[in-house]
Amino acid sequence: MLLGLYNYWIVVVLMMVGFYIVIAHGNLIKKIVGLSIFQTSVFIFYISMAKVDGGTAPILAEGISQYSNPLPHVLILTAIVVGIATTAVGLALAVRIKEAYGSIEEEEIQKKDNEDC
Amino acid sequence: MLAHLPVLQVIVPLMASPLCLLLTRPRLVWLFTLIVSGLAFLISSLLLQQVMASGTIIYALGGWDAPWGIEYRIDQLNAFLLLIISALSTVVLLAAHTSIRQEIPADRHTLFYILYLLSLAGMLGIVATGDAFNVFVFLEISSLSAYALIALGKDRRALWASYQYLIMGTIGATFILIGIGLMYQMTGTLNMDDLSRRLPEVAHTRTIFTAFAFIIVGVCLKLALFPLHLWLPNAYAYAPSIVTAFFAATATKVAIYLLIRFTFSVFGLSFSFTAVPLQILFVVLGVAGIFVASTAAIYQNNVKHLFAYSSIAQIGYMMVGFSISTATGLMATLLHVFNHALMKSALFLALGAVMYRIGSVQINQFQGLGHQMPYTMAAIVVGGLSLIGVPLTVGFVSKWYLILAAIEKGWWPVAVLILLGSLLAIVYVWRIVEAAYFKPPIAGRDAIKEAPLSFLMPIWILVIANIYFGIDTRLSVGVAQAASQSLFGVSP
Numbered sequence: 001m002l003l004g005l006y007n008y009w010i011v012v013v014l015m016m017v018g019f020y021i022v023i024a025h026g027n028l029i030k031k032i033v034g035l036s037i038f039q040t041s042v043f044i045f046y047i048s049m050a051k052v053d054g055g056t057a058p059i060l061a062e063g064i065s066q067y068s069n070p071l072p073h074v075l076i077l078t079a080i081v082v083g084i085a086t087t088a089v090g091l092a093l094a095v096r097i098k099e100a101y102g103s104i105e106e107e108e109i110q111k112k113d114n115e116d117c
Numbered sequence: 118m119l120a121h122l123p124v125l126q127v128i129v130p131l132m133a134s135p136l137c138l139l140l141t142r143p144r145l146v147w148l149f150t151l152i153v154s155g156l157a158f159l160i161s162s163l164l165l166q167q168v169m170a171s172g173t174i175i176y177a178l179g180g181w182d183a184p185w186g187i188e189y190r191i192d193q194l195n196a197f198l199l200l201i202i203s204a205l206s207t208v209v210l211l212a213a214h215t216s217i218r219q220e221i222p223a224d225r226h227t228l229f230y231i232l233y234l235l236s237l238a239g240m241l242g243i244v245a246t247g248d249a250f251n252v253f254v255f256l257e258i259s260s261l262s263a264y265a266l267i268a269l270g271k272d273r274r275a276l277w278a279s280y281q282y283l284i285m286g287t288i289g290a291t292f293i294l295i296g297i298g299l300m301y302q303m304t305g306t307l308n309m310d311d312l313s314r315r316l317p318e319v320a321h322t323r324t325i326f327t328a329f330a331f332i333i334v335g336v337c338l339k340l341a342l343f344p345l346h347l348w349l350p351n352a353y354a355y356a357p358s359i360v361t362a363f364f365a366a367t368a369t370k371v372a373i374y375l376l377i378r379f380t381f382s383v384f385g386l387s388f389s390f391t392a393v394p395l396q397i398l399f400v401v402l403g404v405a406g407i408f409v410a411s412t413a414a415i416y417q418n419n420v421k422h423l424f425a426y427s428s429i430a431q432i433g434y435m436m437v438g439f440s441i442s443t444a445t446g447l448m449a450t451l452l453h454v455f456n457h458a459l460m461k462s463a464l465f466l467a468l469g470a471v472m473y474r475i476g477s478v479q480i481n482q483f484q485g486l487g488h489q490m491p492y493t494m495a496a497i498v499v500g501g502l503s504l505i506g507v508p509l510t511v512g513f514v515s516k517w518y519l520i521l522a523a524i525e526k527g528w529w530p531v532a533v534l535i536l537l538g539s540l541l542a543i544v545y546v547w548r549i550v551e552a553a554y555f556k557p558p559i560a561g562r563d564a565i566k567e568a569p570l571s572f573l574m575p576i577w578i579l580v581i582a583n584i585y586f587g588i589d590t591r592l593s594v595g596v597a598q599a600a601s602q603s604l605f606g607v608s609p
Binding site: 019035045078093101109113 | 250253254257261264265268273274276277279280283284287288291294295298301302
């Protein structure tokens with residue numbers, strides 16, 4: 001039972017690892033990496049649920065009667081594109097923040113902001 | 118052509134945004150964007166008319182019938198939201214050319230309009246679609262362009278605000294994605310209408326509870342419900358003025374729509390409000406939000422910050438109306454969505470005009486502006502009165518129905534708290550009025566001229582709308598009532 005669902009265990013572990021990095025780390029790049037891991041866990045989740053035991057790719061062929069569900073794969077292709085776009089925008093912002101503040105550590109940026117006020 | 122209106126609503130701004138690249142002159146791009154947004158407004162008016170006359174419109178994208186294909190489903194609720202978004206986007210755009218010339222470097226003007234149209238298309242898409250996964254895609258289209266738009270602010274703090282919004286927004290969107298995945302796992306469908314029919318069979322499972330929790334938290338992050346609001350004040354304060362006016366009027370409203378759609382249409386009233394203690398949770402967070410955010414607003418020195426906190430408080434009012442979960446309560450929420458969009462876009466546009474003239478929105482810079490920029494300041498006063506909820510303004514109408522709904526439900530303390538919350542609004546609005554009218558002009562500063570007509574025109578369109586819809590409530594109340602009654606399954 002537990003082992004049979006190992007995909008989902010991996011999903012949960014990755015999700016928590018990613019989420020923890022986003023919350024706990026002050027480095028902007030590490031936060032983005034955490035966010036990426038967090039999103040990736042969701043991709044694995046979708047792909048795992050599409051798998052039907054003994055099913056193959058959904059192509060009509062003789063002797064095959066059971067297919068896996070292709071729809072989640074398609075959905076996740078979209079989600080991957082979204083994930084990449086998010087990472088790209090996040091990293092671009094980190095670059096601009098580095099140029100403007102001279103740092104990518106959350107605490108230092110916050111400190112400089114407070115000085116401005 | 119008329120039959121394709123639901124898809125045109127989204128496709129027109131989406132296709133128009135890359136076309137901006139072909140136009141070279143900034144003024145031309147602005148005109149083009151304005152026309153596209155105006156077209157979207159026209160389409161949404163036609164849609165609303167059609168829906169009010171003949172009921173829900175169902176549009177199968179590409180001719181693939183639901184639940185296999187993606188379906189756009191326009192009922193009273195969507196049509197109302199589509200109208201709000203496209204109308205305010207158009208009015209705000211009127212001032213865009215003047216405003217961004219001063220706030221954004223010239224080489225980025227085209228990019229600004231591209232992002233603006235993408236964001237508009239995303240928001241219209243979220244509202245129009247009847248497919249749960251499609252919601253996520255459009256949510257990310259509008260959010261990603263929103264991050265970039267906010268980062269265009271000239272203060273370096275805009276970058277930091279945008280980054281924080283990106284982190285929070287992505288967590289929210291991914292939560293929604295997880296929730297949608299769990300629902301799909303249990304029901305095998307993504308179509309909202311189909312989901313609503315299949316979910317009751319599996320409603321008792323833990324998976325569906327988990328899905329519900331993920332979606333609610335994700336949406337609440339997006340709508341900046343207290344205490345998930347931390348990204349909002351800085352994002353609104355440091356974004357270019359036009360972007361703030363646009364987002365304050367539309368972005369959180371779209372999230373409120375999603376919340377209503379998921380709880381009422383997809384999960385259903387009985388699951389959302391009886392199986393889960395959503396009511397008590399939202400009424401407590403809503404009221405807490407009203408007081409914490411209004412109090413925070415009183416202590417802000419940056420007026421954009423002040424109104425951003427006030428926005429969070431207004432979201433509190435909407436959540437209270439939502440948590441009452443009667444037809445009147447939901448109607449009050451919808452009315453407040455409409456009315457708040459009118460007030461906040463007027464206020465933030467007026468702040469944009471102040472920014473245009475004096476380059477700052479610190480409250481101590483407002484001294485003497487009451488006489489130097491009379492029309493702009495009068496607009497802020499009317500908008501402020503509307504925020505407080507003074508009769509003859511739209512703010513009064515929605516608070517009236519909200520209190521009515523609370524009393525109908527027997528929630529007396531909530532009604533009293535709503536009134537007390539309005540008193541806090543008086544305080545923060547008064548601070549601006551005091552600075553602008555009762556303090557001497559700053560010594561040594563040249564006389565400030567009134568804002569140009571390109572600012573005054575949209576500002577006063579919105580101000581007059583604030584007063585008009587406060588007196589003639591047939592349109593707003595009529596549509597909000599029809600929408601909330603259809604969600605409760607009462608035939609009007």
